[in-house]
Amino acid sequence: MSRIVGIDLGTTNSLVAYVDDKTGLPRVIPDRDGQVLLPSIVSFTPEGVLVGAAAKRRLVRRPESTVYSVKRLMGRGYDDVKDELGYLPFKVQPADGIVKIQIGDRDVTPPEVSAIVLKSLKERAEAHFGEPIEKAVVTVPAYFNDSQRQATKDAGRIAGLDVVRIVNEPTAASLAYGLQRIKEGLIAVYDLGGGTFDISILRVKDGILEVLATNGNTHLGGDDFDRAIVLALLADIRTKHGADLGRDLEAMQELRLAAEAAKIRLSADERTALTIPFDGFTYHRAITRAEVEALIGRLVESTLAPCRMALADAGLAAADIDEVVLVGGSTRVPLVRRRVQELFGKTPHSQLNPDEVVALGAAVQAQILAGGITDMLLLDVTPLSLGIETLGGIVSVLIPRNTTIPTSAREMFTTSVDGQHVVDMHVVQGERELAKDCRSLARFELSGIDPMPAGMPKIEVVFLIDANGILSVTATELRSGKAAAIEVKPTYGLSEADVERMVEDSFTNAEADVEARLLIETRNEADTVITHVERALAQGRRLVGDDEHAAIVAALTALKDARNTTDRDRIREATTATNQTTEHLAELMMDAALKGALASRRADEIMEK
Amino acid sequence: MDHFEVFGLPRRLGIDTAELQRKFYELSRRGHPDFHQAAPPERQAEILEASARLNAAYRALRDPLARIEYLVRLEEGRDTREGATVKPKAPPELLEEMFEIQEALQEAKSAGQSVGLDAGAKRTLSAQRDRLRARYEQEEARLRGPLSQAWDAAGPADRAGALTAFKEALAVRAYLRTVIDDIDEALGESEEGHVSHRRH
Numbered sequence: 001m002s003r004i005v006g007i008d009l010g011t012t013n014s015l016v017a018y019v020d021d022k023t024g025l026p027r028v029i030p031d032r033d034g035q036v037l038l039p040s041i042v043s044f045t046p047e048g049v050l051v052g053a054a055a056k057r058r059l060v061r062r063p064e065s066t067v068y069s070v071k072r073l074m075g076r077g078y079d080d081v082k083d084e085l086g087y088l089p090f091k092v093q094p095a096d097g098i099v100k101i102q103i104g105d106r107d108v109t110p111p112e113v114s115a116i117v118l119k120s121l122k123e124r125a126e127a128h129f130g131e132p133i134e135k136a137v138v139t140v141p142a143y144f145n146d147s148q149r150q151a152t153k154d155a156g157r158i159a160g161l162d163v164v165r166i167v168n169e170p171t172a173a174s175l176a177y178g179l180q181r182i183k184e185g186l187i188a189v190y191d192l193g194g195g196t197f198d199i200s201i202l203r204v205k206d207g208i209l210e211v212l213a214t215n216g217n218t219h220l221g222g223d224d225f226d227r228a229i230v231l232a233l234l235a236d237i238r239t240k241h242g243a244d245l246g247r248d249l250e251a252m253q254e255l256r257l258a259a260e261a262a263k264i265r266l267s268a269d270e271r272t273a274l275t276i277p278f279d280g281f282t283y284h285r286a287i288t289r290a291e292v293e294a295l296i297g298r299l300v301e302s303t304l305a306p307c308r309m310a311l312a313d314a315g316l317a318a319a320d321i322d323e324v325v326l327v328g329g330s331t332r333v334p335l336v337r338r339r340v341q342e343l344f345g346k347t348p349h350s351q352l353n354p355d356e357v358v359a360l361g362a363a364v365q366a367q368i369l370a371g372g373i374t375d376m377l378l379l380d381v382t383p384l385s386l387g388i389e390t391l392g393g394i395v396s397v398l399i400p401r402n403t404t405i406p407t408s409a410r411e412m413f414t415t416s417v418d419g420q421h422v423v424d425m426h427v428v429q430g431e432r433e434l435a436k437d438c439r440s441l442a443r444f445e446l447s448g449i450d451p452m453p454a455g456m457p458k459i460e461v462v463f464l465i466d467a468n469g470i471l472s473v474t475a476t477e478l479r480s481g482k483a484a485a486i487e488v489k490p491t492y493g494l495s496e497a498d499v500e501r502m503v504e505d506s507f508t509n510a511e512a513d514v515e516a517r518l519l520i521e522t523r524n525e526a527d528t529v530i531t532h533v534e535r536a537l538a539q540g541r542r543l544v545g546d547d548e549h550a551a552i553v554a555a556l557t558a559l560k561d562a563r564n565t566t567d568r569d570r571i572r573e574a575t576t577a578t579n580q581t582t583e584h585l586a587e588l589m590m591d592a593a594l595k596g597a598l599a600s601r602r603a604d605e606i607m608e609k
Numbered sequence: 610m611d612h613f614e615v616f617g618l619p620r621r622l623g624i625d626t627a628e629l630q631r632k633f634y635e636l637s638r639r640g641h642p643d644f645h646q647a648a649p650p651e652r653q654a655e656i657l658e659a660s661a662r663l664n665a666a667y668r669a670l671r672d673p674l675a676r677i678e679y680l681v682r683l684e685e686g687r688d689t690r691e692g693a694t695v696k697p698k699a700p701p702e703l704l705e706e707m708f709e710i711q712e713a714l715q716e717a718k719s720a721g722q723s724v725g726l727d728a729g730a731k732r733t734l735s736a737q738r739d740r741l742r743a744r745y746e747q748e749e750a751r752l753r754g755p756l757s758q759a760w761d762a763a764g765p766a767d768r769a770g771a772l773t774a775f776k777e778a779l780a781v782r783a784y785l786r787t788v789i790d791d792i793d794e795a796l797g798e799s800e801e802g803h804v805s806h807r808r809h
Binding site: 406 | 658
């Protein structure tokens with residue numbers, strides 16, 4: 001069997017891993033520069049498409065054409081996401097059940113954006129192995145519904161990858177831990193990532209990892225923490241500087257990145273300082289861990305109810321859990337750790353890097369599928385109940401949530417009118433009693449029923465959820481024994497024809513010349529430095545002497561000249577030179593900002609007294 | 610193949626759940642699709658179907674009450690869907706009390722959510738609910754215990770009677786569940802809103 005890699009397609013970062021044949025242990029694959037995490041960011045430029053760190057550098061300067069956190073839009077309709085669109089700088093529009101992102105005069109769907117990220121990881125793996133990689137196990141949040149899973153599979157196809165298995169992130173993590181011979185017993189995996197939250201309860205015994213229950217929220221993560229901090233900073237800036245930056249896309253991105261960075265520093269430190277140069281003023285303030293905890297407290301709290309529900313569904317109490325495992329970058333936040341520890345009454349495990357453990361687990365599952373591991377088996381569950389709409393809009397549950405997959409259910413259908421030759425079904429997913437409150441998955445039309453009196457036809461419909469958690473439906477007319485024709489109209493998602501077209505597009509368009517792409521990246525880096533130096537010169541002129549100022553201006557002019565050539569080495573050298581020339585100025589500005597921050601804090605303290 | 614046959618078990622309710630779990634893991638190891646990725650497509654489809662059948666069988670048999678519900682469906686030839694097997698029926702000895710509770714619940718509903726129940730009504734309802742919960746647990750214990758044993762001991766001639774006893778007990782249990790949920794809701798204590806009704 002050909003090689004299968006494991007991919008964690010994350011909200012914030014993505015990565016690819018494999019199991020080393022010699023050691024039998026999973027390993028992550030770094031890029032050329034030794035970086036393991038690929039930021040899940042895609043930037044569209046007139047010259048081509050950038051992904052990862054190169055795209056991340058354009059977040060601030062090209063906010064409307066740089067797409068991030070696209071995982072939150074996967075498999076979703078416009079109504080699902082319209083409340084948070086105000087926070088996204090790129091334009092998102094409804095399009096026939098799904099959403100599309102508008103970049104200039106071009107439309108892209110979330111699976112296409114994810115496909116660009118997947119393709120970059122595919123190329124990384126191919127460079128590592130020196131052979132084509134065509135198969136992958138891709139992880140999704142356990143609480144992803146059918147449409148979101150399908151969208152992830154579509155993304156793989158568009159990227160030229162056969163997604164041989166969709167694995168739930170918390171269970172993938174438990175596979176990675178399982179390989180390190182975690183104790184047998186009952187395990188809770190608490191997975192809080194950039195945009196999604198999952199809790200899974202597992203029983204581990206004799207190499208079998210059986211998921212007992214899972215719960216979560218596919219719209220809760222580190223992004224929401226950052227947003228809470230940004231809103232507080234916006235209010236503070238309004239008070240201190242009288243500036244309303246809420247509509248300034250570039251400023252909002254600066255704020256978001258600064259908030260994220262401060263949040264990360266506060267996982268280690270009790271307090272930190274923010275310094276953000278804006279047009280016309282520099283904003284600085286000190287912020288403490290306690291302040292941030294007050295801002296995100298409610299969000300952390302909201303992860304506990306799903307934990308209790310999962311425990312109840314597994315028929316367990318928190319005290320029954322033997323081990324708690326933390327997964328996802330947001331579990332580095334001390335408040336999250338404290339709350340989880342309080343709930344389960346034990347210190348959680350986090351020996352494996354929470355950013356990498358999901359990809360490592362995906363690699364383990366890939367190795368199982370490839371036949372390389374035979375003593376481990378993952379038995380996962382479907383996170384949401386599956387049902388059909390019946391008379392009065394009531395849902396009749398066919399497959400309850402937390403049923404081990406693969407699983408199937410049979411249901412008999414008949415006609416209500418003489419001679420009726422078509423029967424409709426509406427399949428939904430969710431825990432509510434009314435179909436309108438659940439997630440609509442698809443409408444199925446059974447046709448070609450032979451004309452008979454009402455109630456005579458007996459059509460047996462089989463609903464099958466495979467090991468990926470994805471539904472398929474087949475129907476048989478029992479009297480004739482012939483398969484009934486089914487037409488599926490997915491409520492959310494791409495049609496087969498759409499996906500086919502996108503697969504073709506990705507081959508014709510995205511095969512951009514590597515050299516051209518590298519040139520764009522180098523130029524972007526130069527542009528970022530030019531912008532920063534110009535801003536620094538405007539605000540910090542008085543901090544340096546005339547000679548130093550002249551040297552900086554000279555370096556800047558040389559860089560601007562170089563930037564417009566196509567000589568990549570020359571641009572890179574000029575960028576490095578300018579960076580070195582301005583190092584001293586940068587230090588001076590940082591000192592001044594810190595002093596400013598301290599001075600204003602003293603003033604606050606005096607006022608309080 | 611019915612769920613008992615999947616595990617090679619006779620149609621009896623006395624099942625050692627630890628042994629059932631061992632067997633489930635063993636059969637999963639042998640037949641899970643993960644271990645048969647290289648098989649031809651037709652074979653893979655069979656494996657997938659067999660695996661789905663095994664998982665459904667384990668789910669139906671591992672819990673003593675789900676096991677009884679399944680047995681009733683199976684004996685009646687309705688091997689289709691999980692869920693309601695019987696029409697809820699009030700326990701005969703509690704008919705009068707049920708009438709009062711339903712009346713109180715109606716009143717609470719018409720008084721409107723905004724007003725809420727007064728403290729006295731709350732106390733009465735919650736005391737009644739606790740009594741019903743005890744009765745509910747008693748019914749489940751009867752199903753798991755003496756009724757299940759009666760089925761396992763019954764000869765072919767006694768089976769119909771044992772089945773009727775199951776159905777009556779299940780009907781009472783379903784009724785009690787609904788009333789308890791309604792009271793919880795009226796008291797504002799239902800966990801996560803609508804979900805409790807749907808627990809399996």
